[in-house]
Amino acid sequence: MKHLLSAADLTREEAITVLDTAAQLAAAAEQGVGKLPPLRGRTVVNLFFEDSTRTRMSFEAAAKRLSADVINFSAKNSSVSKGESLKDTALTLEAMGADAVVIRHNSSGAPHRLANAGWISGGVINAGDGTHEHPTQALLDAYTLRRHLCADQADLAGVNVTIVGDILHSRVARSNVLLLHILGAKVKLVAPPTLLPIGVETWGCEISYDLDDSIAGSDAVMMLRVQKERMNQSYFPNAHEYSFRYGLTKARMNKMAQHAIVMHPGPMNRGMEISADVADSARSVVVEQVANGVSVRMAVLYLILGGAES
Amino acid sequence: MGNEIVFEKSVVIKNVKILGKETTDILIKAGHITELGSNLSGDIVIDGSDCVALPGLVDLHTHLREPGREDAETILSGSRAAAMGGFTAVHAMANTNPVADTAGVVEQVWRLGKEAGLVDVRPVGAVTKGLDGIALAELGAMADSAAGVRVFSDDGKCVHDAALMRRALEYVKAFDGVVAQHAQEPRLTDGAQMNEGELSGKLGLAGWPAVAEEAIIARDVLLAEHVGSRLHVCHLSTAGSVEIIRWAKSRGINVTAEVTPHHLFFTDEVVTSYDPIYKVNPPLRTAKDVAAVRAGLADGTIDIVATDHAPHPAEDKDCEWTSAAFGMTGLESALAIVNATMIKTGLMDWAAVADRMSINPARIGKVLDQGQPLKVGSPANIVVFNPNIEIKVDPKATQSGSRNTPYRELTLPGQVVATVFRGKPTVVNGMLAN
Numbered sequence: 001m002k003h004l005l006s007a008a009d010l011t012r013e014e015a016i017t018v019l020d021t022a023a024q025l026a027a028a029a030e031q032g033v034g035k036l037p038p039l040r041g042r043t044v045v046n047l048f049f050e051d052s053t054r055t056r057m058s059f060e061a062a063a064k065r066l067s068a069d070v071i072n073f074s075a076k077n078s079s080v081s082k083g084e085s086l087k088d089t090a091l092t093l094e095a096m097g098a099d100a101v102v103i104r105h106n107s108s109g110a111p112h113r114l115a116n117a118g119w120i121s122g123g124v125i126n127a128g129d130g131t132h133e134h135p136t137q138a139l140l141d142a143y144t145l146r147r148h149l150c151a152d153q154a155d156l157a158g159v160n161v162t163i164v165g166d167i168l169h170s171r172v173a174r175s176n177v178l179l180l181h182i183l184g185a186k187v188k189l190v191a192p193p194t195l196l197p198i199g200v201e202t203w204g205c206e207i208s209y210d211l212d213d214s215i216a217g218s219d220a221v222m223m224l225r226v227q228k229e230r231m232n233q234s235y236f237p238n239a240h241e242y243s244f245r246y247g248l249t250k251a252r253m254n255k256m257a258q259h260a261i262v263m264h265p266g267p268m269n270r271g272m273e274i275s276a277d278v279a280d281s282a283r284s285v286v287v288e289q290v291a292n293g294v295s296v297r298m299a300v301l302y303l304i305l306g307g308a309e310s
Numbered sequence: 311m312g313n314e315i316v317f318e319k320s321v322v323i324k325n326v327k328i329l330g331k332e333t334t335d336i337l338i339k340a341g342h343i344t345e346l347g348s349n350l351s352g353d354i355v356i357d358g359s360d361c362v363a364l365p366g367l368v369d370l371h372t373h374l375r376e377p378g379r380e381d382a383e384t385i386l387s388g389s390r391a392a393a394m395g396g397f398t399a400v401h402a403m404a405n406t407n408p409v410a411d412t413a414g415v416v417e418q419v420w421r422l423g424k425e426a427g428l429v430d431v432r433p434v435g436a437v438t439k440g441l442d443g444i445a446l447a448e449l450g451a452m453a454d455s456a457a458g459v460r461v462f463s464d465d466g467k468c469v470h471d472a473a474l475m476r477r478a479l480e481y482v483k484a485f486d487g488v489v490a491q492h493a494q495e496p497r498l499t500d501g502a503q504m505n506e507g508e509l510s511g512k513l514g515l516a517g518w519p520a521v522a523e524e525a526i527i528a529r530d531v532l533l534a535e536h537v538g539s540r541l542h543v544c545h546l547s548t549a550g551s552v553e554i555i556r557w558a559k560s561r562g563i564n565v566t567a568e569v570t571p572h573h574l575f576f577t578d579e580v581v582t583s584y585d586p587i588y589k590v591n592p593p594l595r596t597a598k599d600v601a602a603v604r605a606g607l608a609d610g611t612i613d614i615v616a617t618d619h620a621p622h623p624a625e626d627k628d629c630e631w632t633s634a635a636f637g638m639t640g641l642e643s644a645l646a647i648v649n650a651t652m653i654k655t656g657l658m659d660w661a662a663v664a665d666r667m668s669i670n671p672a673r674i675g676k677v678l679d680q681g682q683p684l685k686v687g688s689p690a691n692i693v694v695f696n697p698n699i700e701i702k703v704d705p706k707a708t709q710s711g712s713r714n715t716p717y718r719e720l721t722l723p724g725q726v727v728a729t730v731f732r733g734k735p736t737v738v739n740g741m742l743a744n
Contacts, residue, residue: 086630107632108503108514109584116583117628130632132514174514197511198519 001304003115003124007135007179015182016155019143021299022292023152029065029295039068042305045098047089048127049075049105054266054290055127059102059136062297068305071098086110090119098122100305108132123304131169137265138175140296141222142183144289148261149219157184162214164190164246165224165273166235168197172265173224177203190214192246194235211246215255222263223248223273239272248274253283261285316340317734319353326358326694328684330660336363338690341733346686354735356728358694364664366398366691366731367645368671368680370461370490370568371544371616373637374400374431375711376422377415378407383621383711385419388641389428390709391619393736395641396693396726399430399672399680400619404441405466411436411447413455420457428736432675435459437478437489441467446478453485460676463490465544466591468526470496475530479539488566488674490542491530493551494592498522503632505578505593513581515631518593520548527551531558531565542674543567545618547592549602556611566674568616569603571640571647572716576600580716586627586634587716590620607666608657614671617644621712638716642708646722649697654723679732694728701725709742 001014010018028036044063048056056072063070073093086105093101100123103111108130115124128134146152149159161180167173167189180187181204188206189196200207208214215221226242236242248262256262262274262284270276279286321338328334328346335350336343336358369392375383385402392400402419404410410419416433423431435452439445441464452459462482469475469491478489499522504510506517527543531554534541543555546567555567578594588594606612620637627634640647648667652658658666672681682688702721705713729737736743 085625085628086633087628105630107630109632110630112584113630130514131516168511171514174512198506198517199508199511202508203511 004135004300004304005111005115005124005126006133007138007175007182010179010182012155012182015139015142015179018139018296018299018303019146021302022143022295025298025302026295035065035067037067038302039063039066039305042068042099043071043097044068044301045071045073045093045101047073047093047101047103050128052104052128055104058290058293059127059297061294063301065294066298066301068301071096086113087117087119090114094120100125100301102127104128106130125300125304128171130171132171133175134171135175135179136293136297136300137172138179139300140289140293141176141263142179143292143296144263144285145185145220148285149259155183156180159185160188160217160219161185161222162188162190162218162220163222163224164211164248166195166226166230167191167200167224168195169227169230170224176222177205188214188218190246192236211252215252216257218256218260220261220263221248221256225265225267225269226273243272247272248278250275250277253278253281256283263289266290317732321354321356321730321733321735322350322352323356323358323363323692323694323728326361326363328363329664330362336684336692338730338733341690343684343686343688343690356694356735356738358727360698361694361696361727362660363684364660364693364695365668365681365684366693366729367396367667368399368675368677369397369617369619369641370401370614370671370675371465371618372400372402372641373405373620374402374419375406375621377418381711382623385422385431386426387709387711388619388621389423389426389431390742391639391641393428393729393731393742394709394726395643396645396695396729397429397641398691398729398731399432399677401432401434401461401675403465404434404436404463409436409440410434411439413448413451416452416457416459417455429731430677430680432461432677433457433459434461434463434465434490437462437464437469438474443467443469443471443474446474446481449478449481449487450485453487460485460487461490461542462487463492463544465490465492468492468494468496470526472529472533476533476537479534479541480537483539486676488540488542490544491526492544493523493526493530495522495525503589504581505595507578507596509578509581513584515581520550520595523548523592524550524554527554531555531563534565535561535563539564541565545570545573545592545616546603546612547573547595547599549599552602552606552611555606559611566613566670567611568614569607569612570618571615571644572638573603574600574607574651575647576716584631586629586631587638587714587718589631589634589636590638591636604651604655604657607652608662613666614674615644615648615666616671617641621710622714623712627714637714639708639710639712639714641710643703643715643717643722645693645695645726646701646724649724650722653697690730690733692730693726695724696727697724699725
C-alpha cells in the first residue's frame with residue numbers, strides 16, 4: 001500500500017491483512033509491551049483542515065505507539081487560515097520530510113489531489129474527506145464487526161449490516177459500503193429518501209425507508225450522526241420526527257437479534273439518532289470502536305510506511 | 311463596423327476545398343473575396359492543400375476577463391487565442407469587473423477589441439445591473455452605444471426571477487436584441503460541484519441536477535412564446551434540454567441554443583480524478599447526454615457551437631476540487647473538437663460546421679460582415695483548417711493568458727493553418743501573423 005485514499009483501494013486480502021495486523025498490535029498492547037519500535041525515525045504529519053479531535057487523537061496515539069515522530073498541523077492555527085493553499089502546505093510538509101500525511105479535509109477528493117498532484121512523495125492516508133470517504137473508520141468498524149460476529153477470523157461473509165441515517169452526506173457510509181462488500185458482508189441502507197444519494201441503487205445494497213422493517217434481520221445496526229446543519233435544510237421536518245422514524249430507541253433495539261450489536265462512529269447526538277439507554281446498553285460497542293480505531297490506524301501506518309524496512 | 315483600415319496586400323489561398331468540396335484558389339483584395347478559380351496569385355500566398363476553408367468562426371460565448379481579471383486574460387491575449395482557433399468574431403461576456411452593464415464599459419471593451427485588431431470583439435451586455443438579478447441594466451444605452459450591443463446575458467448567473475426575465479425578453483425587442491440565458495435554477499444547485507448522478511453519489515460531490523437546467527429552459531421558452539421574443543440558451547448540456555428545445559421549435563417558438571465543445575467531448579467520468587481542470591459550469595454530463603447534444607447539433611435543434619472559453623490563473627485550478635474555479639479554455643481547440651466529435655463520427659459535414667460555428671452565431675448576434683458564404687464579393691473572413699493533422703495539446707503553447715485546457719496531453723485531430731480577418735491574415739502556417 002502506497003496510500004489509503006478509498007476503502008475501494010483495498011483488495012479482500014489487503015483488508016484482511018490490515019485487520020489481522022491490527023489484532024496482533026492490539027494483543028501486543030494488551031500484554032503491556034508499551035511503545036513498539038517499527039516507525040522510529042519516521043515522521044507522520046496529521047494535517048487536519050477540519051476540526052476532529054477524536055480522529056486526530058486516534059491517529060496521533062497510533063503513530064506514537066509505533067514510535068513515529070508526529071507533527072500535528074491544524075489549519076485553524078496555521079498559515080492556512082491566512083489563505084495558504086493546499087499545494088503550498090503540501091510543499092512545506094514535503095520540505096520538512098514527512099513520510100506519511102494523514103489528511104482530514106472538508107473538500108471531497110482533497111486526499112486524492114494531495115497524493116496525485118505531484119506535490120509530495122510520501123504516503124497519504126485519508127482521514128475523512130468532505131462527504132466522500134473515511135476508510136480507516138470503515139476498517140475499524142470491520143475490525144469491530146469481525147471481533148464480535150466472526151471470532152476475529154477472516155472476512156465478514158454472510159454478516160448483515162444495516163446502516164441508518166444521513167447516507168447522502170456520510171463519508172462513513174460510503175467507505176463502509178465499499179469495505180463491507182469487499183469483505184463479503186450484506187449491507188442494507190435505511191434513510192428518509194431525502195438523505196439517500198441519487199444513484200444509490202447502483203451501490204449493491206438493499207435500500208429501505210423503514211427502520212422497523214430492518215431491525216430484526218440485522219447482525220449489526222450502525223447509526224450515523226445527523227449533522228446540525230441538516231436540520232434547517234428541509235431534509236426532514238424536524239428533529240423530533242426524524243428521531244421518531246429513524247432513531248434507534250430502546251423499543252427498536254429490543255427487536256434486534258440476541259447477538260446483534262449497535263454501532264456509531266461518534267460523536268453521538270443522544271436523543272436524536274440514538275437514545276441514551278441504547279448508547280449505554282450492553283449491545284453498544286461505541287466505546288470499543290474508539291479503542292479499535294487506534295489499533296487499526298497503527299496497522300495502516302505500519303503497512304503504508306513499510307515498518308519492516310527500518 | 312465596416313470602416314477599418316483596409317489591408318492593402320492581396321492574399322491568395324491555394325488549392326483549398328471550400329466547405330470540404332471542390333478544390334479552388336481564393337483571391338482576396340481590399341477585404342473581400344474577389345475571385346475563385348485555379349492558378350490565382352497574390353502578394354501573400356497561403357497553401358491550402360489538404361485543407362478545408364470555412365467562413366471565419368464566430369463565438370457567441372467568450373470570457374475575455376478584461377476589465378478586471380487581466381491576470382487571466384486580456385482582450386489582446388484572448389483575441390490572439392481566438393485567431394489561432396480560426397475565429398474572426400467573439401462575443402465578450404459581461405461578467406467582468408466592473409460588469410459590462412453600462413455603455414461606458416461595453417464601449418471600452420469594443421475599443422480594446424478594435425485596437426487588438428485580430429477579431430471583431432462584440433461586447434455582450436449584462437441583463438441586470440451588476441449581474442445581481444434584481445434590476446435591469448441600461449440595455450438600450452448599450453444597444454445604442456458605439457459597441458452596438460445586441461446580445462445580453464448575465465452568464466455565470468441565471469436570470470432566475472421569472473418576472474425580470476419576462477421584462478428583459480420584451481424590452482430588447484425594441485432593438486432586435488436577444489437574451490442569452492445561463493439556465494441554472496439557483497436553489498437546486500446550491501454548492502453544486504458536478505453532474506448529479508451515480509458518480510456524484512460515489513465521489514461525494516454535491517450534485518448539479520439536469521432538472522436545474524431543464525426547468526429554467528422550459529420556463530423561458532414559454533415566456534418567449536408568451537411575449538413573442540427571441541431567446542438564446544447558453545451552453546445547453548443535457549438530453550432533456552435538447553428535448554425541450556426541439557419541442558419549443560416545433561411549436562414555432564423563436565429560440566436558439568448552443569453547446570460547448572467540452573460538452574460534446576467529455577463525460578463526467580473524468581471527474582473521478584478530482585482534477586479541477588474538469589470543473590466547469592454547467593458540469594460535464596453523462597454519455598447519454600453527450601450523445602443527445604451531438605444528435606441535437608447534427609439535426610439543427612442546437613443552432614451553434616460556442617466555446618464558453620473561460621480562462622483562469624493556475625492557482626485557481628492547482629488546488630482541491632471544491633476550491634477551484636469553474637471553467638476551461640476552448641478557443642484554440644474548438645474546431646478540432648468539433649472535427650473529432652461531429653465530422654470524424656460522420657454526424658455532420660463541413661457545410662453544417664460552417665452553419666453551426668459561423669453563419670448561425672453571426673445571425674443570432676447580428677454581426678455584420680460575418681458568417682457570409684465564401685463567394686466572390688463576400689467579406690474575407692476565412693478559416694483554413696487541415697482536418698487530418700494530429701496535434702498533441704501543449705498548454706504552454708497557448709496564446710491565451712491562461713493554461714486551463716482540459717485537452718492537455720491529448721492528441722486532437724486537426725489544425726487551423728490560417729485565419730483571414732477582413733482580408734488580412736491573422737494566422738499563417740499555424741502561427742500568429744505579425
